[in-house]
Amino acid sequence: MDLLRFITAGSVDDGKSTLIGRLLYDSKSIWEDQLEAIERQSKRRDNGVPDLALLTDGLRAEREQGITIDVAYRYFNTVRRKFIIADAPGHIQYTRNMVTGASNADLIVILIDARHGVAEQTRRHSIIASLLKLPHVIVAVNKMDLVGYAQDVFDGIVTAYSGLARELQLPPVTYLPISALQGDNIVKRSAHMSWYEGPSLLELLEEVSLAGISEALPARFPVQYVIRPQTETLHDYRGYAGQISSGTFSVGDHVTILPSGATTRIARIESGAQQLQTACAPQSVVLHVEGEFDISRGDLIVPSGALPTLQQELSSLICWMDVKPLLKGNRYLLQYNTFRTPVVIKALEYRLDVNSLDRETTPDRIELNEVVRARIKTAMPLAFDRYTGNHAHGAAILIDESSNATVGALMLETEAV
Amino acid sequence: MPRDYLDTLESEAIYILRETAAQFERPALLFSGGKDSITLVHLALKAFRPGRLPFPLVHIDTGHNFPEALAFRDRLAVALGEQLIVRYVEDTIQSKNLQDGTGKFASRNALQTHTLLDTVSEFAFDACIGGARRDEEKARAKERIFSVRDEFGQWNPKLQRPELWQLYNGRIHKGENVRVFPISNWTELDVWRYLEREQIALPSIYFAHERDVIEYESQLIAVSPFIRLDPSDQITRRRVRYRTVGDMTCTAAVASEAATIADIIGEIACTRISERGETRIDDRVSEAAMEDRKKNGYF
Numbered sequence: 001m002d003l004l005r006f007i008t009a010g011s012v013d014d015g016k017s018t019l020i021g022r023l024l025y026d027s028k029s030i031w032e033d034q035l036e037a038i039e040r041q042s043k044r045r046d047n048g049v050p051d052l053a054l055l056t057d058g059l060r061a062e063r064e065q066g067i068t069i070d071v072a073y074r075y076f077n078t079v080r081r082k083f084i085i086a087d088a089p090g091h092i093q094y095t096r097n098m099v100t101g102a103s104n105a106d107l108i109v110i111l112i113d114a115r116h117g118v119a120e121q122t123r124r125h126s127i128i129a130s131l132l133k134l135p136h137v138i139v140a141v142n143k144m145d146l147v148g149y150a151q152d153v154f155d156g157i158v159t160a161y162s163g164l165a166r167e168l169q170l171p172p173v174t175y176l177p178i179s180a181l182q183g184d185n186i187v188k189r190s191a192h193m194s195w196y197e198g199p200s201l202l203e204l205l206e207e208v209s210l211a212g213i214s215e216a217l218p219a220r221f222p223v224q225y226v227i228r229p230q231t232e233t234l235h236d237y238r239g240y241a242g243q244i245s246s247g248t249f250s251v252g253d254h255v256t257i258l259p260s261g262a263t264t265r266i267a268r269i270e271s272g273a274q275q276l277q278t279a280c281a282p283q284s285v286v287l288h289v290e291g292e293f294d295i296s297r298g299d300l301i302v303p304s305g306a307l308p309t310l311q312q313e314l315s316s317l318i319c320w321m322d323v324k325p326l327l328k329g330n331r332y333l334l335q336y337n338t339f340r341t342p343v344v345i346k347a348l349e350y351r352l353d354v355n356s357l358d359r360e361t362t363p364d365r366i367e368l369n370e371v372v373r374a375r376i377k378t379a380m381p382l383a384f385d386r387y388t389g390n391h392a393h394g395a396a397i398l399i400d401e402s403s404n405a406t407v408g409a410l411m412l413e414t415e416a417v
Numbered sequence: 418m419p420r421d422y423l424d425t426l427e428s429e430a431i432y433i434l435r436e437t438a439a440q441f442e443r444p445a446l447l448f449s450g451g452k453d454s455i456t457l458v459h460l461a462l463k464a465f466r467p468g469r470l471p472f473p474l475v476h477i478d479t480g481h482n483f484p485e486a487l488a489f490r491d492r493l494a495v496a497l498g499e500q501l502i503v504r505y506v507e508d509t510i511q512s513k514n515l516q517d518g519t520g521k522f523a524s525r526n527a528l529q530t531h532t533l534l535d536t537v538s539e540f541a542f543d544a545c546i547g548g549a550r551r552d553e554e555k556a557r558a559k560e561r562i563f564s565v566r567d568e569f570g571q572w573n574p575k576l577q578r579p580e581l582w583q584l585y586n587g588r589i590h591k592g593e594n595v596r597v598f599p600i601s602n603w604t605e606l607d608v609w610r611y612l613e614r615e616q617i618a619l620p621s622i623y624f625a626h627e628r629d630v631i632e633y634e635s636q637l638i639a640v641s642p643f644i645r646l647d648p649s650d651q652i653t654r655r656r657v658r659y660r661t662v663g664d665m666t667c668t669a670a671v672a673s674e675a676a677t678i679a680d681i682i683g684e685i686a687c688t689r690i691s692e693r694g695e696t697r698i699d700d701r702v703s704e705a706a707m708e709d710r711k712k713n714g715y716f
């Protein structure tokens with residue numbers, strides 16, 4: 001049994017809450033007392049099933065205002081997988097919420113209302129999925145019951161979306177027709193759409209391959225914490241604790257420590273009380289190296305044969321998440337894995353319209369929920385990878401030092417794309 | 418090779434614990450003697466051994482705890498050689514002249530918050546690690562891994578930060594502190610499976626045992642000096658276990674024959690009632706009960 005994290009995206013009323021409720025309900029992840037609570041609240045029911053959208057409904061303030069304003073996480077499992085759903089609701093803060101939810105997802109389910117087809121919002125969700133480089137995309141055409149389960153409606157949407165997918169260079173997209181409300185093709189294959197021969201949504205989610213994506217990348221180990229017991233028996237013990245971001249490390253590997261550039265070899269790998277010969281992402285381990293070095297939190301251990309870029313000026317796509325605008329010349333704290341350094345925004349290169357992909361060059365300010373490509377200069381050299389090549393090791397955040405808020409999501413680049 | 422999901426969850430929790438140790442000056446691990454905080458201690462040992470834990474274990478003792486859980490807590494702290502700090506709700510009631518809970522199942526849940534906040538300021542803790550999980554209750558589904566609280570322990574939506582990738586921002590202003598939830602992404606079943614896989618010891622009350630109970634609104638409540646018995650209450654001796662361990666006044670037992678964790682997992686797989694619904698008396702008061710407590714600085 002392994003773990004799949006996915007995000008659902010759709011415009012308001014496309015049926016996202018109903019879909020999530022349905023997955024939880026049909027996979028028997030809802031306890032009876034929770035069901036009773038929503039049954040009491042349900043004004044309407046279909047097929048004897050209570051209003052499943054109520055299950056994923058959040059905090060009371062939002063219930064009262066009738067809106068949802070944040071990312072919520074839901075859990076269910078089958079015998080094959082544990083699933084974590086990031087539920088990023090729509091409305092004003094959408095870009096920020098969706099980027100947040102998508103940042104940890106392996107897969108996105110994009111919902112399209114069969115009656116409306118590919119809408120402007122669909123474009124936006126797809127653009128965000130392409131910026132974040134989500135490795136798997138499923139397009140679920142919902143409310144098929146409202147279009148008589150007609151194949152030509154589905155085929156038309158597939159054709160329209162394929163054009164968009166090509167334009168955005170999305171990974172191969174899987175399409176399926178569903179009715180979240182009626183349960184068609186959610187867990188079981190639908191009896192209403194014999195023309196569709198593919199798997200149900202749950203079957204798809206269970207079968208998506210997660211193997212090898214990050215293990216195959218160059219190995220990266222950001223030092224998180226130094227373990228030095230300094231007791232008599234463990235006088236010389238000095239272990240570098242952290243989580244492997246990508247790739248595989250083995251005992252004996254020649255490694256370089258950045259930013260110092262010192263080279264050595266891996267002497268031991270520990271996990272709990274166990275000694276390992278090799279370890280790969282995303283394992284949390286303790287590395288020991290040969291010889292004595294001054295290594296501390298924020299340093300990076302990498303194979304000497306596959307060094308990342310080490311520079312002080314870099315470009316990045318930034319999704320802006322603060323109400324205070326981003327201006328050229330502003331200073332922030334950059335958090336990149338376990339490393340923090342002050343940065344200054346040297347230039348705003350272009351604003352990327354997340355609805356159209358249009359670029360507006362040298363904007364003078366960037367507002368909440370906008371995406372910009374900016375040039376930044378770091379106070380100390382940064383050893384980094386491009387986000388497009390290595391998600392786990394190419395992402396960073398900006399922190400406003402006066403408010404301490406997390407204000408920007410960064411996907412790092414070396415040169416202009 | 419796909420990794421087992423428990424390894425992925427474990428690795429994430431260890432990462433979060435190490436981030437906490439690195440980003441804060443005075444973290445603490447809130448330890449209740451229950452299975453979730455026992456899991457946290459086990460994860461902390463994996464994160465920091467052979468070094469010492471970079472934080473003390475802190476227990477807010479309501480005075481209504483199960484004696485078995487307290488004995489387990491003390492034995493564990495001694496066995497690990499780690500620091501245990503205990504603060505008593507009873508002392509807060511005395512020193513601050515507070516009104517103790519009343520009624521049949523007098524609860525000290527609200528009072529517990531006072532003691533917790535006092536303890537946080539006594540030791541100037543800037544981060545408190547807790548075992549809460551997002552699957553426990555609807556209001557928790559949006560809780561952050563690093564959840565920023567103001568001086569009053571209150572959860573303010575405006576203080577909450579987006580959590581992107583695995584980048585946790587623990588910077589805070591003076592007076593603020595952070596609640597850290599390393600097992601946010603675990604469900605109840607995940608915890609049980611992990612306890613089983615790692616062969617982690619638990620207090621005896623988690624396993625089936627004989628106990629005098631009364632039945633109240635179809636829940637089984639242990640007879641203890643802390644609840645008020647009424648003439649209509651019928652005391653019976655039943656074979657029960659606990660699914661969560663909170664106060665004796667507000668945690669219900671479930672009928673059970675489970676002698677091992679595997680048995681417990683089997684029983685849970687057959688129940689259709691949530692952990693909270695089955696075992697917490699105080700949550701049934703209102704839909705929003707949990708949400709209110711969270712706003713007020715309860716974990």
Ligand SMILES: Nc1nc2c(ncn2[C@@H]2O[C@H](COP(=O)(O)OP(=O)(O)O)[C@@H](O)[C@H]2O)c(=O)[nH]1
Pocket residue numbers: 010011012013014015016017018019053142143144145146178179180181182
């Ligand atoms: N007929 C039909 N209605 C649906 C379907 N899925 C959702 N709905 C309805 O569409 C409305 C909006 O659904 P909801 O799940 O709240 O949408 P959300 O805003 O995307 O979360 C509700 O009235 C649902 O009952 C479907 O497959 N068929």
